[in-house]
Amino acid sequence: MSALLEVAELSVTYRAEGGDVNALRGVSLMAEAGEVIGIVGESGCGKSTLAAALIALLETNATVGTGEVRLNGRDILSLPEAERRKLRGHDIAMISQDPMTAFSPVLTMGDQIVDFQQHSGLSRAARRARAADMLRKVGIADAEICLRRYPHELSGGMRQRVAVAAALMANPALLVADEPTTALDVTMEAQIIHMLRSLRTEINGAIVIVTHHLGVIGELCDRVYVMYAGQVVEEAPVDDLYHAPRHPYTQALIACDPGALGAGQGVLPTIPGRPPDLTAPPPGCGFAPRCPLADGTCHSKPPPRVRVSAQQTALCHKVVS
Amino acid sequence: MLGYSIKRVALALLILVVVMLGMFAMVYVIPGDPASIALGPRATPELKALLIQRMGLDQSLPNQIWHFFRAAATGDLGIDVWSKRPVLDVILEVFPKTLLLGAVSLCWAVVLGIGLGCLAVIWRGTFIDRLLGVLSVSMIAVPSFVIALYSLLIFAVWLGWLPAIGAGQSGDWGSQARALILPSFAIGVSWVGYIARLVRASMLEVMGANHIRTARAFGLPETVVVLKYALRIAIVPTIAIIAIGAGSILSSAVFVETVFSRPGIGTLITGAVEKRNYPVVMGTVLFMTAFYLFVVTAADLLIARLDPRVRDVLRG
Numbered sequence: 324m325s326a327l328l329e330v331a332e333l334s335v336t337y338r339a340e341g342g343d344v345n346a347l348r349g350v351s352l353m354a355e356a357g358e359v360i361g362i363v364g365e366s367g368c369g370k371s372t373l374a375a376a377l378i379a380l381l382e383t384n385a386t387v388g389t390g391e392v393r394l395n396g397r398d399i400l401s402l403p404e405a406e407r408r409k410l411r412g413h414d415i416a417m418i419s420q421d422p423m424t425a426f427s428p429v430l431t432m433g434d435q436i437v438d439f440q441q442h443s444g445l446s447r448a449a450r451r452a453r454a455a456d457m458l459r460k461v462g463i464a465d466a467e468i469c470l471r472r473y474p475h476e477l478s479g480g481m482r483q484r485v486a487v488a489a490a491l492m493a494n495p496a497l498l499v500a501d502e503p504t505t506a507l508d509v510t511m512e513a514q515i516i517h518m519l520r521s522l523r524t525e526i527n528g529a530i531v532i533v534t535h536h537l538g539v540i541g542e543l544c545d546r547v548y549v550m551y552a553g554q555v556v557e558e559a560p561v562d563d564l565y566h567a568p569r570h571p572y573t574q575a576l577i578a579c580d581p582g583a584l585g586a587g588q589g590v591l592p593t594i595p596g597r598p599p600d601l602t603a604p605p606p607g608c609g610f611a612p613r614c615p616l617a618d619g620t621c622h623s624k625p626p627p628r629v630r631v632s633a634q635q636t637a638l639c640h641k642v643v644s
Numbered sequence: 645m646l647g648y649s650i651k652r653v654a655l656a657l658l659i660l661v662v663v664m665l666g667m668f669a670m671v672y673v674i675p676g677d678p679a680s681i682a683l684g685p686r687a688t689p690e691l692k693a694l695l696i697q698r699m700g701l702d703q704s705l706p707n708q709i710w711h712f713f714r715a716a717a718t719g720d721l722g723i724d725v726w727s728k729r730p731v732l733d734v735i736l737e738v739f740p741k742t743l744l745l746g747a748v749s750l751c752w753a754v755v756l757g758i759g760l761g762c763l764a765v766i767w768r769g770t771f772i773d774r775l776l777g778v779l780s781v782s783m784i785a786v787p788s789f790v791i792a793l794y795s796l797l798i799f800a801v802w803l804g805w806l807p808a809i810g811a812g813q814s815g816d817w818g819s820q821a822r823a824l825i826l827p828s829f830a831i832g833v834s835w836v837g838y839i840a841r842l843v844r845a846s847m848l849e850v851m852g853a854n855h856i857r858t859a860r861a862f863g864l865p866e867t868v869v870v871l872k873y874a875l876r877i878a879i880v881p882t883i884a885i886i887a888i889g890a891g892s893i894l895s896s897a898v899f900v901e902t903v904f905s906r907p908g909i910g911t912l913i914t915g916a917v918e919k920r921n922y923p924v925v926m927g928t929v930l931f932m933t934a935f936y937l938f939v940v941t942a943a944d945l946l947i948a949r950l951d952p953r954v955r956d957v958l959r960g
């Protein structure tokens with residue numbers, strides 16, 4: 324039997340002024356129902372593009388080169404737009420990055436959250452009652468008052484709770500959260516993570532969390548995909564990723580994580596260099612120019628995907644299984 | 645919101661006062677003595693003196709201004725020199741006709757403009773979008789009296805579908821409505837172009853916003869996304885333009901009423917200017933200024949109501 328979500332060798336290109344951007348270059352991943360997977364990587368590595376592909380809502384200047392995104396065995400990217408629209412908000416839900424701009428400023432929260440349940444077939448009054456229940460579940464005590472508010476009258480944390488509630492109400496098979504806590508301050512972030520954790524059992528489908536913050540991954544995820552320059556460079560269960568990272572990029576990423584720093588270490592280490600230009604990706608390994616282990620082969624030949632254990636792989640010439 | 649409303653109304657009144665003062669100054673620089681004109685070449689000096697006294701032209705300037713303001717405040721805009729009827733009555737008799745013409749023109753402009761603007765957004769980047777763009781620009785570029793003349797020629801003279809002149813027979817709604825079509829279209833059409841362009845531009849800006857993406861991510865139909873989520877925001881700058889347009893539409897009405905020989909404020913004021921019927925000229929200008937200020941102020945208050953963010957800034 325196939326997995327709930329399967330992404331197979333997905334390539335996505337943006338048509339742009341200064342040359343086409345190869346935002347995704349053969350990304351594969353999978354998630355089972357009940358699983359929480361994390362996508363982590365530096366800014367610009369293609370995380371949001373992947374998230375957009377997962378909800379079948381790529382930008383208009385994006386084209387899918389090869390590959391598929393299969394949800395319950397169906398390739399959602401090849402469906403006509405009308406079919407994809409039926410999936411969104413029903414089988415697939417999204418929590419967006421920026422709670423400040425995620426809602427229409429001229430409609431009340433209630434009005435929008437009622438609209439968002441249009442696949443439910445319920446009356447507006449019934450949807451509103453459901454929304455109030457869900458808001459209480461995500462920790463908003465004055466649900467009725469919240470529904471009457473406009474977005475700008477709520478704090479960022481409150482708005483993000485409403486966004487989570489809206490997504491949960493779809494009871495989706497796949498929930499995609501693109502940087503759900505990045506725009507929030509540290510205490511808010513902790514609260515939202517705590518809430519997402521306690522709600523994990525409420526969600527029957529798979530959850531994909533996109534972030535550049537390793538701490539979020541550690542708190543919430545079962546398995547992690549590390550992305551670099553449009554590729555998945557390492558895949559591992561969350562514990563293995565922290566304790567036995569194999570790809571040099573993952574190792575550097577973990578060494579740079581402020582949360583994982585030991586005492587006495589004054590300066591925050593950073594990875595020297597910058598990611599490659601995605602308009603002209605290098606023939607070899609994308610990380611080679613920044614990699615301490617890189618040799619001639621790394622620069623000239625695409626790296627193989629090496630299986631390290633049943634659940635862990637790395638895209639690297641230097642990793643041996 | 646209340647404080648803001650008071651401020652806007654006060655500003656409108658201030659502008660009105662300035663316009664009234666300006667008007668006074670203008671009557672004084674225009675050549676031609678109103679009393680002699682009113683009485684004709686064979687007027688006796690006695691008669692002339694009597695009329696000058698009756699019109700208050702012999703009093704000191706500050707006195708005249710004071711009387712004018714005090715009278716205007718009570719709705720007394722003076723007496724029509726020719727018909728001897730109160731100016732306000734003369735205006736109110738024809739104003740509904742101009743108002744109707746303006747309102748129907750505005751309807752054309754708003755309905756067609758917003759409709760075409762939305763179509764251009766739904767089909768953005770396609771041939772239809774480009775065609776609508778060319779169409780809108782040509783509608784903006786061609787002056788309304790040219791459209792008035794050509795539509796008159798085509799639909800009234802050649803095809804004979806619609807009446808060429810007049811406002812239709814009184815009491816006959818059908819004939820009045822048919823008489824409205826051509827002039828109102830001639831006035832409204834250039835605003836169709838403006839509004840379509842503006843709606844398209846502000847819609848495209850709104851369509852790129854994050855909350856539109858949220859709406860799509862929840863699978864809302866594109867029509868709901870466009871009409872409820874985008875248009876509601878994109879309409880705000882359009883309302884401001886429509887309010888300004890109301891002023892321009894009224895001035896186009898002056899031309900178009902003349903072309904179609906329709907009774908109205910336009911024909912009233914052109915006639916009064918020709919005859920140097922000063923009370924009517926001043927009264928009409930004053931009346932129209934007040935009306936225009938009313939429309940613009942109302943639009944400002946409406947914008948404040950439509951956008952809850954503006955509303956809160958004003959409240960706080």
Ligand SMILES: Nc1ncnc2c1ncn2[C@@H]1O[C@H](COP(=O)(O)OP(=O)(O)OP(=O)(O)O)[C@@H](O)[C@H]1O
Pocket residue numbers: 337338339344346364365366367368369370371372373382384535601
């Ligand atoms: N609409 C677009 N048109 C052209 N290029 C784009 C577009 N969106 C993203 N890109 C480019 O594609 C690449 C991947 O972008 P993406 O937003 O997926 O990265 P990300 O990992 O989400 O980054 P961040 O952490 O900054 O959100 C980047 O180089 C970006 O500049």
Ligand SMILES: [Mg+2]
Pocket residue numbers: 370371372
């Ligand atoms: Mg992103």
